[in-house]
Amino acid sequence: MNRWPRHRRTTSLLVGTVLTALTLSACGGGAKDDSGAGPVSEKEIQAALDKPTELTVWSWSGSLPDVAKAFEKKYPKIKVNVQNVGTAAEQYTKLQNAIKAGKGAPDLATIEYNAIPQYALTGALVDLERFGFDSLKDKFTPATWDPVNVKGGLYELPLNAGPTAMFYNKKTFDKFDIKVPTTWDEFLEAGVKLKKADPEYHISADSGNAGLTKSLIWSAGGRPFKVDGEDISIDFQDAGTKKYTDTYQKLLDAKVLAPVAEWSNEWFQGLTTGKIATVASGAWMSGILKGSVAKAAGDWRVAPLPSYGSESTTSVNGGGSLAMTEQSDKKLAAAAFLRYVSLEEGADITQASGSFPARAEQLESLEFLGAKDEYFGGQEINRVFADSLASVGGGWQYLPYDVYATTIFNDQVGKAYTGEKSLEEGLKNWEQQLIKYGKEQGFTVN
Structure with a gap:
C-alpha cells in the first residue's frame, strides 16, 4: 500500500x-x-x-x-x-x-x-x-x-x-439495528447494545494506541504538550484531556472495546467479519481496508469522528x-x-x-470531493475527510521527542486497557516518564 x-x-x-x-x-x-x-x-x-x-x-x-x-x-x-x-x-x-x-x-x-x-x-x-x-x-x-x-x-x-474519521461496518450496524453514532455517548450506547446482542462483536478495538490517544485528546480540545524551544510543558490534566479521559474510561469500563492489537491478524480478521465494527483513524485507513480487508468490500462506510457533545472539532492522525x-x-x-x-x-x-x-x-475540487468509492458502497468519502480537515482544532503541538514518547506508551498506559489501572493513572505515569526523559535530553520540562 x-x-x-x-x-x-x-x-x-x-x-x-x-x-x-x-x-x-x-x-x-x-x-x-x-x-x-x-x-x-x-x-x-x-x-x-x-x-x-x-x-x-x-x-x-x-x-x-x-x-x-x-x-x-x-x-x-x-x-x-x-x-x-x-x-x-x-x-x-x-x-x-x-x-x-x-x-x-x-x-x-x-x-x-x-x-x-x-x-x-x-x-x-x-x-x-x-x-x-x-x-x-x-x-x-x-x-x-x-x-x-x-x-x-x-x-x-x-x-x-490524515484527517480523523470513523470507519464503520454498515453490514454489522444494519444487522443489529445500530444507528451511526454522532457523539461518544452514542458510541458507548451502540457498543453496549452490540455487546448485549452478541458478545463476539465489539464496537471497536483498542489495546493501547499512542497515535489514536493523541488524536482523540486533540479532538476533545486537549493540548497536553506546549513547546517553546527548549522549554516544554506536559499536562494530561487540562480540561480537554480530562474530557477525553472521562469519556474513554466509560468505554473501557463497559468492556465494549475488543482487547485486540491494531495490525494483528486477529484485528484484520475482526474487520473482515465485521465483529470489530468501527475504526477511528486518519483518512489513510481507507487504503488499509481496501488492501487488507478486501473481502469486506461494500460493507464499510465513513462517518465523521464522534464529537464530545455539541463541540465538533477534529484532529489529524x-x-x-x-x-x-x-x-x-x-x-x-x-x-x-x-x-x-x-x-x-x-x-x-x-x-x-x-x-x-x-x-x-x-x-476544493468538486471532481475530487464527488468521487464515488466502490469499496465504500459508492460513498463520496472524500467529502467526509475534507470536512474533518476543515474542522481540525488549532494549537496542537508535538513533543520534540514524540517518537520516543510513542515507544513507551504501552509500558505506561497499557494496563488501563486491561483494567489494571485507570486511564487517568496511566496517562499520569506516561507524563512523569516524558518529563524525566525530556530533562535527561537537556530540555526544561515541567
Whole structure:
C-alpha cells in the first residue's frame, strides 16, 4: 500500500535508547551547502536542474519511486535514487545515526509530521524559508501547514493529510439495528447494545494506541504538550484531556472495546467479519481496508469522528512529507524535487495511489470531493475527510521527542486497557516518564 503513515505497525519496534543521542546540541559535520547561506532565487533552483546531479532520498512510500521517474523524465539531468532503508522507526534510527556521525544522511527523507520537531530543533534539517517556500502557505490546509513549522522555521511542504474519521461496518450496524453514532455517548450506547446482542462483536478495538490517544485528546480540545524551544510543558490534566479521559474510561469500563492489537491478524480478521465494527483513524485507513480487508468490500462506510457533545472539532492522525537534511550538498536540486513532490505532478501521482491530499486547491475540487468509492458502497468519502480537515482544532503541538514518547506508551498506559489501572493513572505515569526523559535530553520540562 502506498500510505506514508505506516508507523503504527513499526514504531513500537524502536527501543528508547535509540533516541538518547537526540540532544539540543548541533547535529555535527554538515556538508557544504550548494545554495549558500542566504536566500535562494528561483533562477538558481532552475539552473541547478540543468546540471548532472544525483539525489538520494530515504522513504518507505510505495508511490515515491514513480514520482522520481516522472521527475527524471521532466529533468533528465537529475537522477533520484529512492532507497527504502526501513519503515518509520527503522529509518528514523538510521537517520539519527547518520546525524550523530555527521555523515551518511540522504539529501531528503520522509519524516512524519509528529517527528519533525525532534530533527528540526537539533539543526539537522534545512529551513525551507531559505528557498522562499514560506510563500506557499496558502497552497496547503492549515491543519497540515502548522505541523511543518517549528519555532519560526519551515521544514517540509505538506504532502498528505490524515484527517480523523470513523470507519464503520454498515453490514454489522444494519444487522443489529445500530444507528451511526454522532457523539461518544452514542458510541458507548451502540457498543453496549452490540455487546448485549452478541458478545463476539465489539464496537471497536483498542489495546493501547499512542497515535489514536493523541488524536482523540486533540479532538476533545486537549493540548497536553506546549513547546517553546527548549522549554516544554506536559499536562494530561487540562480540561480537554480530562474530557477525553472521562469519556474513554466509560468505554473501557463497559468492556465494549475488543482487547485486540491494531495490525494483528486477529484485528484484520475482526474487520473482515465485521465483529470489530468501527475504526477511528486518519483518512489513510481507507487504503488499509481496501488492501487488507478486501473481502469486506461494500460493507464499510465513513462517518465523521464522534464529537464530545455539541463541540465538533477534529484532529489529524498520521501524515508526512519530505524534509531536507543539512548534510546534503545538493540542496538546490533537492528543493526542486521536494516542491515537485508536494505541489506539482508528484503530488498528483501520490494522490492517485490513495494518499489524501494536503493541497487546498484539490480539497476544493468538486471532481475530487464527488468521487464515488466502490469499496465504500459508492460513498463520496472524500467529502467526509475534507470536512474533518476543515474542522481540525488549532494549537496542537508535538513533543520534540514524540517518537520516543510513542515507544513507551504501552509500558505506561497499557494496563488501563486491561483494567489494571485507570486511564487517568496511566496517562499520569506516561507524563512523569516524558518529563524525566525530556530533562535527561537537556530540555526544561515541567
